[in-house]
Amino acid sequence: MDVLGRYRNLIVLVGVLFAQVLGLAVQVRRTTDSEPTRLIRVWAVGAVTPLEKALVWTQTSSRNIWHNYFYLRGVRAENRSLKAQIERMSLEQVRISQDADQARRLQALLAFKEQFISQTMAAQVIGSSGSELSRSVYIDKGESDGIKPDMAVITADGIVGKVLRVYGSTALVLLIDDQTSGVGAILDKARLQGILRGTPSGEVMLEKVMSDETVPAGELVLTSGGDGIFPKGLLVGRVTKVSQGSELFLNIRVRPAADLSRLEEVLVVTKTDERQAEPDHAGTARAIDILAERLPTVPPKPENAEKGAVPGTVAPGAVSPTTVAPTKVAPTNVAPTTVAPTTTGSPTKPKAAPPAASASSGAPAARKTESSVSSPGAGSGTSTGTPASATGTAAAKASTKPVKAAVQPQPKPQPAGQDSPH
Amino acid sequence: MAITYTSGEQVEVYRFSLPATILIPLIAVFIQAWLPLRFHFFTIFDLPLLVVIGFATARRNPLAGLVTGGLIGILQDALTHQPIGLYGISKTVVGFGASSLGIKLDVENIGARFLLTIFFYVVHEVVYFMIARGLVGLRMAWSWPHELLSGVANALLGVLVFMLLDRVKQRT
Missing domain, CATH: 2.40.10.340 (Rod shape-determining protein MreC, domain 1)
Incomplete structure (x- = not known):
């Protein structure tokens, strides 16, 4: 008994340490999700986190009051700067949106x-x-x-x-x-x-x-x-x-x-x-609309244009871009630099572009080529840019897009500083 | 600055009120968990350890020391994602050691407190390292310069913490 009394502290120490080591070993060995120490953790977290929450709330509130109601120096300048930034980002969004749409089409092709x-x-x-x-x-x-x-x-x-x-x-x-x-x-x-x-x-x-x-x-x-x-x-x-x-x-x-x-x-x-992934037509249309707002609109089609249309030529605004003859459209509507690639037709462009694709997406020429690629059976493009072919007329009739959308095609929208000279 | 040997008759034993016994460790653990978010360097400090040493040396009761150390350690463990017991075992050892040494040494002296804190900080880290590596299998690297530097930093903070604890301790 004397020995126990004399070494009582040491014995308790060894006992406490042994219990903790045992508990530790059980936790380390355990591979299942159930936690034997869950209760201890809940208590500890319950004891400490309310204090932390209260402190963070107080800190955040006082900071918000200071910044939102008192310290408003430079807010006007910041507002102007942010507006300019939004303007820049809107244009950037157009470009990114088109890239994203292109990626989505490719992903859709790959069943990605x-x-x-x-x-x-x-x-x-x-x-x-x-x-x-x-x-x-x-x-x-x-x-x-x-x-x-x-x-x-x-x-x-x-x-x-x-x-x-x-x-x-x-x-x-x-x-x-x-x-x-x-x-x-x-x-x-x-x-x-x-x-x-x-x-x-x-x-x-x-x-x-x-x-x-x-x-x-x-x-x-x-x-x-x-x-x-x-x-x-x-x-x-x-x-x-x-x-x-x-x-x-x-x-x-x-x-x-x-x-x-x-x-x-x-x-x-x-x-x-x-x-x-699916091609996001809605997103594309919005992006196009943003750009279209910055471009001049095409004048409305004259009443007599359709009547007086000569076979082999197409009145501006009544056609899909795939069939527009550059000589007829370029001088009145769009800059030659932007229209030329579209209207003359790239070698990969299919002769008969699916009208639905062009109508629904209103996509620019570059993507029109991609959409035709995505249509199995469309075949490789053989268009030579023959003015007013029969298919072109059909496409023009099928197109429900307004004139503005039909002549919008842009190879790549440019950043703010590189806008079209219109 | 010297650590003086005191006879058993000269040793004064203190106690802490129940609110202080509960709230001080809780506040220490809270500060330890909250302050590193704002001041990342604070992770080198171990405030709960300083409280364990402070309580143990004031009470001079090995049983109270090991229980206090064990509980504060487990509370600290519970906030981490590591198994419970790493800090628990380390602080149990420190609590027991500090209170045992507190009987034999004059721990009212600032110099003694400073050296004692460095010593027990290193003991704590050694025990923690051994358990974490040997039993839990954590990857850990031991660096004497880092440990000693942290020990000195903790000792400096410890001197302040002990002065605060002196204000709430009561003579038995």
Whole structure:
């Protein structure tokens, strides 16, 4: 008994340590999803996160009051600058929209399936794990908001991590620089795939890229979609250093695009759709309309033009661009530089362009060629630009688009500074 | 600055009120979780560890020290995504060690507190490293310069934390 009394403290210490080691071993060995420590975590998170939420709310509110009601210096200048930016971006959108439409057509041809982010939820970062070995943050959205484990978390700059644990009104997000995280990634230009992992020191490395490959510093890294969490094509970061690693692989250090040490607001991807790409005609039409607003309209067709139309010629405005003779249209309607490629017909253009395609899309000449490619059986183009062929007339009749849309074709819309001289 | 040896009769034992016992560790864990979001460098500090050392040296009761250390460690573990017990075991050892040493040393002295904090910070990191690597299988790299530098930084903060704790402790 004396011995027990004398070494009581030590015995208790050993007992407590033994119990904790045992508990740790059970957690490490456990491979199922059920968490034996769930209750402890819920209590701890429940004790700490309300304070964090309150503090973040106070901080955000006071900052909003200051910025939205008191500190309005430079707002007018900023407003002007933003308006100019919107103008520039509208034009840029036209170009990008056409490129996207082109990509969609090609994807449709290949029966290509891709993931789209269809729904996101904004969340505020309220706290971290507080440990260098657990690079994770807490957000103020949880189970009650529809957050589920394994949802992707992103910012406007790039990906952030994934939801690891979900509690009532908060969730734990594992950052991509944690050593236990793994993200399927692909190099933008080299198209080499690898796995993105964090290191104990907080760096992000792209692993499993063979050492005989060439990877330049500065190359962008995107998500590959292979992990089933992040949709394909999201920005991850940029390669900063490449060195020969051990074994057969390169050591590729990546700098995350999102600043993981200063996260304030994030987006949780709550829904992704996987669907086959389809040409987006509506989007194209809108883009065209934006551009059309900036171009002069074609004068309305004269009453007697149709009556007096000579066989072999076409009155301007009554035809689809595929059949317009340049000599008849160019002087009155559009600049020769923009119309010429359309009206003379490219060698790949089919002789009989499907009227529906031209009518529904109102697409410019460049895409008209693509749409004809997408129609099996259309055959290779043999148009020689013969004025007013019979098919051209048929196309003109089938076309329900207004004149403006019919003569809109532009090979490529130019940026603001390179607009058409009209 | 010297660590002086004190006899058992000279040792003063303190206690903390129940609100202080509950709220101080909670606030420490909260600050540890919240501040690194705004000031990333704060991750080198381990505020809950400083509270464990502060409580243990003031109470001078090894059992109270190990229980306090274990509970604060488990609370800290619960906020991470790692298995629960990594910080729990490390802080249990530190709590027990600090309170045992507190009986034998004069820990009212700033110099003693400074050195004691560096020592227990390194002990904490060694225990954590061994468990994380050996039992959990985490990839970890040990760097003496980093640990010592962090130890000094924690000791400097520790001196301030102990001064704050001195204000709430009560003589038994």
